[in-house]
Amino acid sequence: xxxxxxxxxxxxxxxxxxxxxxxxxxxxxxxxxxxxxxxxxxxxxxxxxxxxxxxxxxxxxxxxxxxxxxxxxxxxxxxxxxxxxxxxxxxxxxxxxxxxxxxxxxxxxxxxxxxxxxxxxxxxxxxxxxxxxxxxxxxxxxxxxxxxxxxxxxxxxxxxxxxxxxxxxxxxxxxxxxxxxxxxxxxxxxxxxxxxxxxxxxxxxxxxxxxxxxxxxxxxxxxxxxxxxxxxxxxxxxxxxxxxxxxxxxxxxxxxxxxxxxxxxxxxxxxxxxxxxxxxxxxxxxxxxxxxxxxxxxxxxxxxxxxxxxxxxxxxxxxxxxxxxxxxxxxxxxxxxxxxxxxxxxxxxxxxxxxxxxxxxxxxxxxxxxx
Numbered sequence: 001x002x003x004x005x006x007x008x009x010x011x012x013x014x015x016x017x018x019x020x021x022x023x024x025x026x027x028x029x030x031x032x033x034x035x036x037x038x039x040x041x042x043x044x045x046x047x048x049x050x051x052x053x054x055x056x057x058x059x060x061x062x063x064x065x066x067x068x069x070x071x072x073x074x075x076x077x078x079x080x081x082x083x084x085x086x087x088x089x090x091x092x093x094x095x096x097x098x099x100x101x102x103x104x105x106x107x108x109x110x111x112x113x114x115x116x117x118x119x120x121x122x123x124x125x126x127x128x129x130x131x132x133x134x135x136x137x138x139x140x141x142x143x144x145x146x147x148x149x150x151x152x153x154x155x156x157x158x159x160x161x162x163x164x165x166x167x168x169x170x171x172x173x174x175x176x177x178x179x180x181x182x183x184x185x186x187x188x189x190x191x192x193x194x195x196x197x198x199x200x201x202x203x204x205x206x207x208x209x210x211x212x213x214x215x216x217x218x219x220x221x222x223x224x225x226x227x228x229x230x231x232x233x234x235x236x237x238x239x240x241x242x243x244x245x246x247x248x249x250x251x252x253x254x255x256x257x258x259x260x261x262x263x264x265x266x267x268x269x270x271x272x273x274x275x276x277x278x279x280x281x282x283x284x285x286x287x288x289x290x291x292x293x294x295x296x297x298x299x300x301x302x303x304x305x306x307x308x309x310x311x312x313x314x315x316x317x318x319x320x321x322x323x324x325x326x327x328x329x330x331x332x333x334x335x336x337x338x339x340x341x342x343x344x345x346x347x348x349x350x351x352x353x354x355x356x357x358x359x360x361x362x363x364x365x366x367x368x369x370x371x
Contacts, residue, residue: 193308204285205269
């Protein structure tokens with residue numbers, strides 16, 4: 001094959017692989033219409049979102065109370081016994097003392113010998129107070145993901161082994177206050193074995209899976225891979241960066257105050273909509289909402305019947321891969337893999353020089369732009 005053809009084909013192949021990788025980050029097609037009752041439906045979730053995001057609903061507004069009443073009504077219509085938790089909370093550095101009013105319900109599991117472990121699924125229902133945000137993505141998308149996910153799970157008729165706690169925290173935008181009073185004061189917090197939190201920091205894009213843990217993440221990552229969600233988008237580098245940043249989520253509070261490990265899922269693109277009046281029902285990316293559902297349904301089905309003793313002192317490197325979905329390995333493999341890669345690269349370069357396919361001069365010129 002002529003050299004210029006080989007170079008062109010190599011370039012096109014690389015472009016195709018890059019496109020395919022990004023293509024697999026999130027769902028590309030959103031199905032509408034008749035979705036079975038025991039499956040997650042975008043249309044059913046959007047019915048709730050249209051109500052929740054009809055008005056800005058920050059703490060203290062009439063619309064905030066309307067959203068709270070709506071959540072209680074929807075949960076009760078599912079046959080669940082609801083309760084609220086009210087208390088004042090303050091987070092240093094945020095400058096806001098406020099009363100949080102959490103909404104919650106609990107599905108009782110069948111296993112009386114599960115050490116009281118439960119699955120917590122949650123999101124916050126207040127919108128940003130200072131920008132008249134409609135809160136469709138942050139975090140109306142998370143609220144309706146939980147509502148539709150619980151409805152679909154109940155429609156299967158299957159009884160979970162572990163308890164399932166549904167929680168909609170309040171005053172997240174004022175200082176993670178609802179999560180704080182739940183983690184510090186509510187007796188259910190002591191029962192939680194794993195938590196699934198749904199969030200947004202934009203109105204679209206792939207949803208990142210982030211692990212929140214006080215110890216090693218190995219058992220959490222293995223469990224996530226076994227649950228086998230579609231289109232996972234996750235890598236351990238993201239959490240390393242997240243820990244450096246000053247912003248926290250409700251998951252951080254759960255981990256710090258109640259030693260609750262878990263995952264949170266957030267899409268981050270179209271960031272210009274975040275905490276603005278542009279965070280509306282129409283601007284929410286439907287495929288991002290679908291990906292949240294694709295996380296929740298298999299994870300809820302798995303953790304509803306799994307061993308929830310997930311504490312570990314071993315950390316894994318993890319990343320998503322096209323087709324095979326999740327790849328992970330212990331941190332202890334990093335140095336041996338790096339050494340092998342360096343030796344392999346050196347051997348390849350030496351072989352190329354010996355075969356006169358590579359030259360030290362050209363390799364040096366290639367490195368100059370990098371340096």
